[in-house]
Amino acid sequence: MTSNTSVLWSSDQDDQLQCIQVRSETADVKTFVFKGIGNDGVARHFAYTAGQFGTFEFNINGSTINRCYTWSSTPSRPDTVSITVKRVPNGVVSNWLHDNLKVGDIVNALGPAGEFSCFVKPAAPQYLFVSGGSGITPLMSMARALHDAASTADVVFVHCARTPRDVIFVQELALLAHNMVNFRLVLVVDSIDQQPWSGLVGRMSLNLLQTIAPDFASRAVYTCGPAPFMNAVKTTLQSTDYDMANYHEESFSFES
Numbered sequence: 001m002t003s004n005t006s007v008l009w010s011s012d013q014d015d016q017l018q019c020i021q022v023r024s025e026t027a028d029v030k031t032f033v034f035k036g037i038g039n040d041g042v043a044r045h046f047a048y049t050a051g052q053f054g055t056f057e058f059n060i061n062g063s064t065i066n067r068c069y070t071w072s073s074t075p076s077r078p079d080t081v082s083i084t085v086k087r088v089p090n091g092v093v094s095n096w097l098h099d100n101l102k103v104g105d106i107v108n109a110l111g112p113a114g115e116f117s118c119f120v121k122p123a124a125p126q127y128l129f130v131s132g133g134s135g136i137t138p139l140m141s142m143a144r145a146l147h148d149a150a151s152t153a154d155v156v157f158v159h160c161a162r163t164p165r166d167v168i169f170v171q172e173l174a175l176l177a178h179n180m181v182n183f184r185l186v187l188v189v190d191s192i193d194q195q196p197w198s199g200l201v202g203r204m205s206l207n208l209l210q211t212i213a214p215d216f217a218s219r220a221v222y223t224c225g226p227a228p229f230m231n232a233v234k235t236t237l238q239s240t241d242y243d244m245a246n247y248h249e250e251s252f253s254f255e256s
Helices: 092-100 133-148 170-179 206-212 227-238
Strands: 016-026 029-037 053-060 063-070 081-086 106-113 126-132 154-161 183-189 220-224 247-250
Touching (some): 029 092, 133 220, 154 170
Antiparallel strands (some): 053 106
């Protein structure tokens, strides 16, 4: 348990994070778990809003490179933070992280930052979370926070991936759906590989959206993923009478 006298990590004073665990999520996605270290060498705890991101500084081949990564962790577990990174072909940072970052390594970071969170605005009666690929991270952070708070929020969580093998957090998503009475999980893939698959197959469209969530017009939509994916979600909603004031999106460079 976190002590009431524990010191919070602040990038203004303590910008170091130490990697304490590396987990493989899929063949090309890894989660890196960090603890905060103060300048006095004492471990820190974290306070942030689910969905926020940090700006990381990496020294790669003699050059300093900055990248923004959403915390995929939840603030309800304040001892650590984590980022979940997909290896991108020719991606300088993502490939370096997958090939080099190991337990014990120190990185510098700033944050938290960002307002993409269902916890920033007044609670909505219903939510529709729509993620594509590694864009799942801020939505997973929100879902984990709702779960830990024993929330009864009505959430439809849609995650889209290339194939069944590319679904990130598949086992944990199933657990959230099992534990949360009003949490419904919908998995969609572009195509089926050799794995058995009982989910949906296809690309984002109005027909698919109406199949997944016929009541989408009454839901606050939060989406994150590559730009073409989010554009498809946004365009689909705009083709209806959906109130776009209830639409929220977050995006970083997916070519990292």
